[in-house]
Amino acid sequence: MQTPWEYRYxxxxxxxxxxxxRELLKLTEQPDIISFAGGLPAPxxxxxxxxKQACIYVLDNFGPQSLQYSATEGYRPLREMISRHTxxxxxxxxPENILITSGSQQALDFIGRVFINQGxxxxxxxxxYLGALQAWNGYGAQxxxxxxxxxxxxxxxxxxxxxxxxxxxxxxxxxxxxxxxxLSLERRKLLVELADRYGVxxxxxxxxxxxxxxxxxxxxxxxxxxxxxxxxxxxxxxxIYLSTFSKLxxxxxxxxxxxxxxxxxxxxxxxxxxxxxxxxxxxxMVAYEVAKHGFxxxxxxxxxxxxxxxxxxxxxxxxETFPPEVRWTKPLGGMFLWGILPEWMDAAExxxxxxxxxxxxxxxxxxxxxxxxxxxxxxxxxxxxxxxIREGIARLGTLLKEKVAERK
Ligand SMILES: Cc1ncc(COP(=O)(O)O)c(C=O)c1O
Numbered sequence: 001m002q003t004p005w006e007y008r009y010x011x012x013x014x015x016x017x018x019x020x021x022r023e024l025l026k027l028t029e030q031p032d033i034i035s036f037a038g039g040l041p042a043p044x045x046x047x048x049x050x051x052k053q054a055c056i057y058v059l060d061n062f063g064p065q066s067l068q069y070s071a072t073e074g075y076r077p078l079r080e081m082i083s084r085h086t087x088x089x090x091x092x093x094x095p096e097n098i099l100i101t102s103g104s105q106q107a108l109d110f111i112g113r114v115f116i117n118q119g120x121x122x123x124x125x126x127x128x129y130l131g132a133l134q135a136w137n138g139y140g141a142q143x144x145x146x147x148x149x150x151x152x153x154x155x156x157x158x159x160x161x162x163x164x165x166x167x168x169x170x171x172x173x174x175x176x177x178x179x180x181x182x183l184s185l186e187r188r189k190l191l192v193e194l195a196d197r198y199g200v201x202x203x204x205x206x207x208x209x210x211x212x213x214x215x216x217x218x219x220x221x222x223x224x225x226x227x228x229x230x231x232x233x234x235x236x237x238x239x240i241y242l243s244t245f246s247k248l249x250x251x252x253x254x255x256x257x258x259x260x261x262x263x264x265x266x267x268x269x270x271x272x273x274x275x276x277x278x279x280x281x282x283x284x285m286v287a288y289e290v291a292k293h294g295f296x297x298x299x300x301x302x303x304x305x306x307x308x309x310x311x312x313x314x315x316x317x318x319x320e321t322f323p324p325e326v327r328w329t330k331p332l333g334g335m336f337l338w339g340i341l342p343e344w345m346d347a348a349e350x351x352x353x354x355x356x357x358x359x360x361x362x363x364x365x366x367x368x369x370x371x372x373x374x375x376x377x378x379x380x381x382x383x384x385x386x387x388x389i390r391e392g393i394a395r396l397g398t399l400l401k402e403k404v405a406e407r408k
Contacts, residue, residue: 015137034392037360039177039335040383042310045303046250047290054289055282062285070281072269074100074257078288082257090223091235096262099269100279104207104244104256108135110271111203111240114264116141121166125153127338127367127376129177129205132170143369150329152176152183155190162198168240169195169202173221174209175334178367178378182332185218192224195238202239207247207256208334210300213308215332222259237261245287247335248296248303253283307335307382313389314381321397323404328379335382338364341375345403348374359395 058066073079079095086093101107108131116122118140124132126145133143144161147154153171171191173183183191195202204221219227222239229236237260244256258268272278290296311331318328327340339361341347347363354360364376384392 012138012140015140017134017137033355033358033360034384034388034395035360036379036381036384036392037362038383039380041247041251041303041335042306042382044385045299045306047295047299050290050295050299051250051253051286054286057289058282058285066282066285068281070278070284072272072278073265074098074279075281075284075288077292078284079257081288081292086259090220090241091226091233091259093235093259097235097259097265099258099260099265099272100284101256101258101272102254102276102279103246103251104205104242105131105135106254106272106275107242107256107258107268108132108205110258110268110275112136112139112141113271114267115167121164123158123161123166123169123200124369125171125176126369127178127364127373128170128369129172130367132205133369145368145370148176148179148181150181152181152187153191155187155194158191158194159198162194162200166200169200170205171202171221172205173218174206175211175331175336177208177334178336178362178364179338180329180331180334180336181338182218188218188221188224189228192221192228192239196225196228203242204239205242207242207244209243211247211304211307211335212333213304213311235259235261237264240264248300249287249290253287255279255283255287304333307333310381310384310386310389311337313386314379314393317390317393318397321394321401323397323401325404326400335380337379337381339377339379341377341400342404342407343375344407345375347377350377350399350403354396354399357395357399359392359399361396 076095078100079098082098083093083095112135116136116139120141121144122136122141123144123146125148144164144166146157146161152173173188175182202221206220220241222241225239226233226236241259242256245253246256260268314337315330325342329338331337348365351361351363362378364373364378367373367378381389
């Protein structure tokens with residue numbers, strides 16, 4: 001049935017759509033499917049007891065305040081904590097440089113709202129985070145896709161893209177979603193230098209940086225930028241940095257933060273006022289209570305150990321069961337790895353057959369803003385318990401071998 005609303009959609013609504021992943025996530029609701037499709041953290045590592053205790057503490061001690069409307073910028077003690085933490089690991093920032101958002105996804109939307117005019121160009125990696133594309137499509141962004149390899153964005157191809165005059169560069173340096181790759185130190189430095197030379201700022205999206213299983217931590221772009229400019233660890237403002245509690249505590253809290261110059265924070269605050277007035281005060285206070293005595297430093301070790309075990313098992317099973325025609329990345333952290341099928345194989349078609357065998361992944365095509373990548377797939381290793389990883393990868397391996405054999 002047609003409704004009177006259908007002829008009244010705004011132009012931007014044309015470019016809005018449900019993400020392939022959200023659609024696929026519905027599959028995970030079918031209990032018999034082993035799904036490597038979602039980007040879900042392991043529920044086993046959610047600190048349920050600590051959050052429960054913190055809820056009680058907050059209600060006992062700050063009941064009315066926690067249930068009241070609150071400042072759009074976010075709960076001050078939480079912002080102070082984040083600024084101390086950032087100063088310890090990266091650049092020095094003040095709470096005035098920090099906005100708490102309802103997830104990083106909201107921050108991406110606000111960045112689109114505040115910066116992107118219809119037709120503006122944004123440089124992204126190809127593949128890149130689908131949620132960013134979804135957020136910015138509605139604002140009319142055009143994407144300049146810079147290819148990436150196992151060391152992240154191929155920064156040597158960036159200059160050509162920078163000459164087009166983009167609004168900003170969007171990059172995920174650590175254990176990228178979807179590819180699981182990490183931008184090498186050399187490329188990070190070159191990226192910061194090129195961005196500076198062309199006067200184009202950077203949005204650094206870093207939800208997984210703390211989830212490193214092996215190798216040395218690499219400095220953030222925001223820090224490298226301050227070194228490059230000789231500001232020696234003081235925030236310069238050329239990089240907007242995003243991170244989130246979704247992967248450190250629990251995504252259901254919908255808590256994340258943006259680090260940006262004060263002037264930009266003020267604009268983002270206006271966007272947030274229009275969108276939802278503020279992030280839930282109760283959730284912010286609970287997260288603060290959980291985290292204030294250093295709990296996250298310990299908790300993140302548990303997350304790393306759990307995900308490392310799952311990644312190792314997945315890699316082992318892939319080596320055992322996948323045909324030699326298929327390649328994959330070996331991420332040093334995070335939640336995803338990336339499969340590269342033979343050129344002739346279409347991952348979306350493969351998914352249909354995989355679903356019949358009760359296993360799911362995300363075909364990689366939709367992560368490529370300007371097309372391509374139809375023979376790639378994103379596989380999540382954080383969510384499934386080991387016995388499901390073993391079984392699910394074996395099922396995929398059998399299917400892949402059959403496909404390769406059929407072709408021969
Ligand atoms: C790269 C990236 N950015 C942002 C987000 C959104 O995270 P949040 O739960 O904080 O909204 C995700 C979630 O998977 C992500 O992978």
